[in-house]
Amino acid sequence: MNALLLVIVIVLALAVVGVGLFFFRRQNVAVKTPPRTAVAAPDVPSGALVQDEPEVQPEPEVEPEPEVEPEREAEPEPEVESEPEPVEKATFRDRLAGVLGGLRGRSIDEEAWEELEEALILADVGVPTTMAILDRVRDRAKEEKAKDFDAALMLLRDEMELALGGMDITLTIEGKPAIWLFVGVNGVGKTTTIGKLAKRETDEGRKVVLAAGDTFRAAAAEQLETWAERSDAGFVRGAEGADPGSVVFDAVEHAAAVNADLVLADTAGRLHNKTNLMEELRKVRRVAEKAQGKVSEVLLVIDATTGQNGLIQAKQFTEAVEVTGIVLTKLDGSAKGGIVLAIQKELGIPVKLVGLGEGSEDLVEFDAHEFVDALFA
Numbered sequence: 001m002n003a004l005l006l007v008i009v010i011v012l013a014l015a016v017v018g019v020g021l022f023f024f025r026r027q028n029v030a031v032k033t034p035p036r037t038a039v040a041a042p043d044v045p046s047g048a049l050v051q052d053e054p055e056v057q058p059e060p061e062v063e064p065e066p067e068v069e070p071e072r073e074a075e076p077e078p079e080v081e082s083e084p085e086p087v088e089k090a091t092f093r094d095r096l097a098g099v100l101g102g103l104r105g106r107s108i109d110e111e112a113w114e115e116l117e118e119a120l121i122l123a124d125v126g127v128p129t130t131m132a133i134l135d136r137v138r139d140r141a142k143e144e145k146a147k148d149f150d151a152a153l154m155l156l157r158d159e160m161e162l163a164l165g166g167m168d169i170t171l172t173i174e175g176k177p178a179i180w181l182f183v184g185v186n187g188v189g190k191t192t193t194i195g196k197l198a199k200r201e202t203d204e205g206r207k208v209v210l211a212a213g214d215t216f217r218a219a220a221a222e223q224l225e226t227w228a229e230r231s232d233a234g235f236v237r238g239a240e241g242a243d244p245g246s247v248v249f250d251a252v253e254h255a256a257a258v259n260a261d262l263v264l265a266d267t268a269g270r271l272h273n274k275t276n277l278m279e280e281l282r283k284v285r286r287v288a289e290k291a292q293g294k295v296s297e298v299l300l301v302i303d304a305t306t307g308q309n310g311l312i313q314a315k316q317f318t319e320a321v322e323v324t325g326i327v328l329t330k331l332d333g334s335a336k337g338g339i340v341l342a343i344q345k346e347l348g349i350p351v352k353l354v355g356l357g358e359g360s361e362d363l364v365e366f367d368a369h370e371f372v373d374a375l376f377a
């Protein structure tokens with residue numbers, strides 16, 4: 001019996017020690033676990049032990065990880081915001097055809113001079129301007145003892161820059177609001193130019209109002225309205241067929257009321273009735289200034305691809321209204337860049353802006369050096 005009792009006692013004692021050891025180990029593990037909990041917790045299969053683990057509840061603390069993730073997800077956002085970056089400002093070098101670049105490396109002889117003359121005329125420099133400028137270049141080539149044709153071409157570059165460079169291309173903002181009136185025949189790019197300028201001027205912090213003075217077609221006003229929305233500019237239109245003068249007048253009054261700096265006024269390049277377009281433009285100009293503003297620029301828009309025809313239009317417009325500057329559009333890809341020389345020399349009016357494409361960044365100030373450089377590229 002004694003032996004039996006002894007065995008029972010030993011077995012019980014062993015059981016107690018075993019259970020004690022088991023719980024002691026378990027607790028140690030539980031205390032150590034926290035750092036590893038996030039990883040280890042799912043591996044613990046026993047339901048009973050999970051009760052001990054409330055202490056382990058630092059688990060939620062480990063959640064910062066998921067919190068980090070949303071941040072990572074958010075990262076692409078700034079990238080999305082900076083997306084407009086790819087829209088780069090157009091440059092002459094990128095967009096112009098280098099129509100005079102092929103004449104390099106020639107010896108200086110009569111044939112080379114003739115080819116150069118032809119190239120200038122093809123580039124729309126115009127006969128009188130080509131003759132005048134080549135006379136100067138040939139004289140200088142003789143005086144300066146030009147060794148080869150490349151040296152003569154350098155002189156031509158110089159003469160071209162001289163002919164183009166001296167003019168003031170500033171766009172004046174005078175009056176509150178200042179009014180810039182855009183004139184030119186249909187399809188040359190008046191509305192598009194106004195849209196590009198609206199973007200440029202609002203980006204520079206000016207408050208701009210667009211006046212839909214082309215009342216010939218309703219679509220013309222809608223086209224302008226789209227540009228106004230893109231640049232956050234104000235917009236004033238009239239009904240189709242409304243008097244353009246009164247639309248511009250209303251726009252100027254509105255601009256004054258909202259303290260805007262600048263009104264960009266569109267006009268039609270043709271008319272319904274027999275009213276003379278030039279007479280109409282004179283009237284728009286007069287009426288615009290009856291409101292509280294000043295017409296500080298009248299910009300004649302010319303399509304470079306129309307070549308010498310553009311020059312004829314320009315003469316008609318400048319006889320009717322006092323043009324303060326030319327906007328030459330569609331020079332992108334055109335081999336007719338020479339028209340700039342013809343316009344400035346024959347009309348004496350500065351080319352202030354150049355259109356190099358249809359997008360809002362495709363309007364640049366005229367820069368004689370960059371322009372000539374691109375022609376020789």
Ligand SMILES: Nc1nc2c(ncn2[C@@H]2O[C@H](COP(=O)(O)OP(=O)(O)O)[C@@H](O)[C@H]2O)c(=O)[nH]1
Nearest residue numbers: 186187188189190191192329330355356357358
């Ligand atoms: N490639 C090119 N197209 C232009 C340029 N300026 C305007 N255009 C396009 O010429 C067309 C007529 O322009 P629009 O502004 O409506 O002429 P508007 O009748 O004088 O107002 C449109 O398709 C314009 O996108 C330019 O600088 N380059």
Ligand SMILES: [Mg+2]
Nearest residue numbers: 190191214220
């Ligand atoms: Mg238009």
